[in-house]
Amino acid sequence: MASDRPAIHDWTRDEIRAFGYRVVDLIAQHLTELPERPVFRPVPADLQRQLLDGTLPEDGRPAMEVLDEFARQIEPYPFGNGHPRFFGWVNSPPAVIGIFADALAAAMNPSCAGGNHAAVFVERQVVQWFTRLFGFPRGSMGLLVSGGSMASLTALAVARHVKVGFDIRAKGLQEPHARIVVYKTAEGHGCTQKAIELLGLGSENIRIVAHDANLRMLPSSLETALAVDEANGCIPMAVIASAGTVNTGAIDPIGDLADICERHRVWLHVDGAYGAPAILSSRYSTELAALARSDSLALDPHKWLYVPVEAGLVLIRDADAMRQAFSLVPPYLRTDGSATGVGGPPWLSEFGFQQTRSFRALKVWMCVKHHGLSGYKAAIEHDLSMADRLAERVRRSPDLQLFTPQRLSIVCFRYAPAGLRANRSRLNEINERLLQRLQLDGRVFVSSTIIDETFWLRACVINYRTTGTDVDVLPELVTSLGADLSPPSVDY
Numbered sequence: 001m002a003s004d005r006p007a008i009h010d011w012t013r014d015e016i017r018a019f020g021y022r023v024v025d026l027i028a029q030h031l032t033e034l035p036e037r038p039v040f041r042p043v044p045a046d047l048q049r050q051l052l053d054g055t056l057p058e059d060g061r062p063a064m065e066v067l068d069e070f071a072r073q074i075e076p077y078p079f080g081n082g083h084p085r086f087f088g089w090v091n092s093p094p095a096v097i098g099i100f101a102d103a104l105a106a107a108m109n110p111s112c113a114g115g116n117h118a119a120v121f122v123e124r125q126v127v128q129w130f131t132r133l134f135g136f137p138r139g140s141m142g143l144l145v146s147g148g149s150m151a152s153l154t155a156l157a158v159a160r161h162v163k164v165g166f167d168i169r170a171k172g173l174q175e176p177h178a179r180i181v182v183y184k185t186a187e188g189h190g191c192t193q194k195a196i197e198l199l200g201l202g203s204e205n206i207r208i209v210a211h212d213a214n215l216r217m218l219p220s221s222l223e224t225a226l227a228v229d230e231a232n233g234c235i236p237m238a239v240i241a242s243a244g245t246v247n248t249g250a251i252d253p254i255g256d257l258a259d260i261c262e263r264h265r266v267w268l269h270v271d272g273a274y275g276a277p278a279i280l281s282s283r284y285s286t287e288l289a290a291l292a293r294s295d296s297l298a299l300d301p302h303k304w305l306y307v308p309v310e311a312g313l314v315l316i317r318d319a320d321a322m323r324q325a326f327s328l329v330p331p332y333l334r335t336d337g338s339a340t341g342v343g344g345p346p347w348l349s350e351f352g353f354q355q356t357r358s359f360r361a362l363k364v365w366m367c368v369k370h371h372g373l374s375g376y377k378a379a380i381e382h383d384l385s386m387a388d389r390l391a392e393r394v395r396r397s398p399d400l401q402l403f404t405p406q407r408l409s410i411v412c413f414r415y416a417p418a419g420l421r422a423n424r425s426r427l428n429e430i431n432e433r434l435l436q437r438l439q440l441d442g443r444v445f446v447s448s449t450i451i452d453e454t455f456w457l458r459a460c461v462i463n464y465r466t467t468g469t470d471v472d473v474l475p476e477l478v479t480s481l482g483a484d485l486s487p488p489s490v491d492y
Contacts, residue, residue, distance in 0.1 A: 015063075040440075047073060082094065084465040084466045085443065087444065087447075087474065088447040089460065090246055092302070092463060095308070095371070101308075101366040101367070105358070105362040106359075113357055114343070115347070116345075119359045122365050123360075125361075126313075139317075140318070141315075143313070145313065145352065145354075147309070149191035155295075156196065156269060156296075157353075158318075158322050159267035161325035165177075180201050180205060181235065182207070183207045185208065185209050185215075189242070189245070193206060209225055217242075222239065226260065237266065238269050239266055241270045242275075243291060244278065244408050245274075245275075247449045248407060254294065255293065268295050273303060275304075277299065277305055278304070278380060280376055281384060294317070299312070300313070311360050384408070386467075386470075387406070387459075390475070399416070401416035409461045411461075413456065414454070417486065420486060424453070428453075430485050435447075441481075443473060444477055
């Protein structure tokens with residue numbers, strides 16, 4: 001029977017306020033108590049079983065009870081990246097204003113495919129801010145996406161549309177054509193290989209370009225690879241450069257690569273998901289100014305700009321090419337781009353794959369408005385100085401070895417007392433065990449990497465809360481735990 005009562009309980013203002021205040025209390029407690037808690041602790045086995053129970057709840061429960069369950073079972077076991085001694089991978093703490101921006105965006109809950117509503121214009125403004133920051137020309141375009149992986153996939157889809165020499169949208173890859181080739185170094189992020197595979201190009205058509213001792217792409221090797229492929233009738237589609245590799249923070253010589261790409265008419269995509277914001281630093285601003293010459297750029301505001309995940313961004317130099325690569329407008333969504341009607345400007349969904357798009361831009365917009373360029377410059381300089389401090393502490397320790405060159409805010413090092421340095425396999429084994437102890441110890445958290453068959457501990461400092469004291473704990477703890485794993489009385 002029809003009823004005037006809503007099918008789901010419609011909260012009153014007082015109920016919203018009471019629940020909201022409790023949520024705010026939990027957020028405040030979580031953020032302010034983190035430094036006194038272990039950096040990381042795994043979810044207990046019994047709780048894992050509860051959380052993995054696939055039984056759907058038949059009847060609902062009061063909202064406060066659900067929130068209490070969150071406080072007991074979920075909040076105590078975070079990933080760890082909000083802690084000032086979390087140095088794993090490339091994961092920053094969330095800017096507080098961004099946390100509340102996410103809630104405000106969810107309250108509005110718009111679909112950001114397009115239309116004449118505020119969320120669309122906020123996203124367009126955010127894109128304009130970043131095109132100007134990185135020196136892209138007028139006529140550039142971009143989108144907020146989930147992260148660097150989707151940013152690179154989007155960019156390489158545009159590159160494929162522009163550079164393969166035939167109508168890829170109509171013909172696809174079914175008909176015979178020359179081999180389409182993409183170029184990157186072994187240090188490039190794995191997401192770009194995923195993108196190449198998803199785009200139907202095949203990982204066998206990735207040319208791994210040699211890098212120098214600093215893990216930077218060698219322009220001469222790229223030039224040679226392009227010349228060989230062109231001579232063999234291949235279609236060089238794109239070069240993928242890095243502005244801060246995840247392994248070591250290496251920055252490819254983007255200006256030199258741009259020269260080569262212009263000569264060979266090849267798309268230059270730069271993965272700056274981690275390192276691109278270092279353009280705001282005094283140390284890297286000149287080196288990263290060459291980003292302005294790229295055809296596309298992937299970056300993650302949810303990394304070094306501390307925006308809560310998900311907040312990735314792709315920038316494309318040629319807005320028309322981006323739209324041509326993706327635009328497919330059904331009759332029920334067609335718009336004339338009116339600034340005064342319901343349709344608004346050209347829809348954002350015409351510039352990427354997603355039709356349903358969340359209001360990601362609000363948290364980026366509010367974070368940038370709140371911190372400003374000056375605030376972000378100070379935070380990035382702080383993180384660089386903390387990485388410098390860690391590198392110096394490692395350099396001064398007789399039992400630790402620093403990977404050089406140390407770049408951006410990544411410090412790779414290992415426990416390597418003098419008596420064991422000639423035994424790489426034994427040191428690899430010790431440092432692998434050391435990593436496990438460090439990660440479960442709770443006092444600090446680092447990740448790892450392998451470079452030229454050598455296992456390294458890897459610390460990435462992208463946390464404006466990290467202090468010198470937090471950094472100093474790490475080498476001291478590594479030295480102490482490492483000594484336990486390699487007692488001098490044992491003959492290796």
